[in-house]
Amino acid sequence: MNDRTALVTGANKGIGKEIARLLAQQGCAVHVGSRDAERGRRAAEEIGRGARPLVLDVTDGDAIGRAAAQLDRLDVLVNNAGIAPSLAPPQETGIEEFRRTYETNVHGVLAVTNAFLPALRRSPQPRIVNISSGTGSLAWSTDPDHGFSVSGGGGAAYRSSKAALNALTVFYAQALAGEGFKVNALAPGLRATDLNARAAGSDGDPAEVAPEAVRLAWLPADGPTGRFFSWDGSSVPW
Numbered sequence: 001m002n003d004r005t006a007l008v009t010g011a012n013k014g015i016g017k018e019i020a021r022l023l024a025q026q027g028c029a030v031h032v033g034s035r036d037a038e039r040g041r042r043a044a045e046e047i048g049r050g051a052r053p054l055v056l057d058v059t060d061g062d063a064i065g066r067a068a069a070q071l072d073r074l075d076v077l078v079n080n081a082g083i084a085p086s087l088a089p090p091q092e093t094g095i096e097e098f099r100r101t102y103e104t105n106v107h108g109v110l111a112v113t114n115a116f117l118p119a120l121r122r123s124p125q126p127r128i129v130n131i132s133s134g135t136g137s138l139a140w141s142t143d144p145d146h147g148f149s150v151s152g153g154g155g156a157a158y159r160s161s162k163a164a165l166n167a168l169t170v171f172y173a174q175a176l177a178g179e180g181f182k183v184n185a186l187a188p189g190l191r192a193t194d195l196n197a198r199a200a201g202s203d204g205d206p207a208e209v210a211p212e213a214v215r216l217a218w219l220p221a222d223g224p225t226g227r228f229f230s231w232d233g234s235s236v237p238w
């Protein structure tokens with residue numbers, strides 16, 4: 001893994017930072033994506049050996065272009081950057097919240113992935129890991145035995161953005177299968193991070209997500225693609 005390179009978006013804190021940390025610990029050169037240069041610098045410094053900051057706002061086309069121009073080859077892209085503005089159901093959510101959420105969680109993934117495809121195509125084993133959410137699973141959301149079905153449609157902008165990300169995962173996997181890509185989605189489970197205001201008392205350690213993200217990053221040639229996995233490696237229904 002010593003000659004491998006990875007990019008994790010939104011890696012200055014939370015789950016992304018833990019994924020970047022584990023990749024770096026395993027000897028991978030990791031670009032720590034951060035929209036704020038100083039936050040990215042601090043995170044890369046804290047992770048230490050193998051980590052380097054990369055300024056990258058996933059909603060800024062120019063910034064994405066500048067970042068992509070800096071990388072010749074990329075083996076692993078972890079689309080992690082995400083926002084979750086509110087827990088409101090659709091009838092109480094303004095169009096602006098939907099726009100802002102999709103801009104980061106969906107359009108951002110599309111723009112970053114497309115911009116880094118040339119660098120990924122120079123890898124012998126290109127891998128893309130999309131950090132989704134179990135709350136974006138329509139199967140779980142409609143299963144009366146699953147907790148997500150009793151939410152009253154809460155978190156509509158966020159959850160539908162992750163359902164859209166899941167669809168993108170499938171389409172990228174299908175489109176790039178012939179080129180040796182593996183593209184999978186990962187549901188991290190409830191984690192105590194800034195995104196969910198520490199999830200109403202959740203103590204889920206974001207570091208627990210990193211091993212599964214790294215497994216998907218280093219999938220062998222006969223590994224799965226176009227699949228949705230939970231942080232514990234089990235399958236999540238779409």
Ligand SMILES: NC(=O)c1ccc[n+]([C@@H]2O[C@H](COP(=O)([O-])OP(=O)(O)OC[C@H]3O[C@@H](n4cnc5c(N)ncnc54)[C@H](OP(=O)(O)O)[C@@H]3O)[C@@H](O)[C@H]2O)c1
Pocket residue numbers: 009010011012013014015016034035036039056057058059079080081082083084104108131132133134187188189190191192193194195196199206
């Ligand atoms: N925590 C959970 O329970 C949970 C559950 C399911 C899925 N997830 C997913 O896990 C991923 C990471 O979330 P987290 O919980 O670690 O949240 P977090 O601690 O708030 O981290 C989110 C990261 O995304 C970055 N980000 C936001 N907008 C960005 C943009 N436009 N460009 C670049 N970076 C941007 C943030 O940067 P700044 O510091 O600059 O804001 C931060 O680095 C998200 O995709 C989230 O949906 C989390």
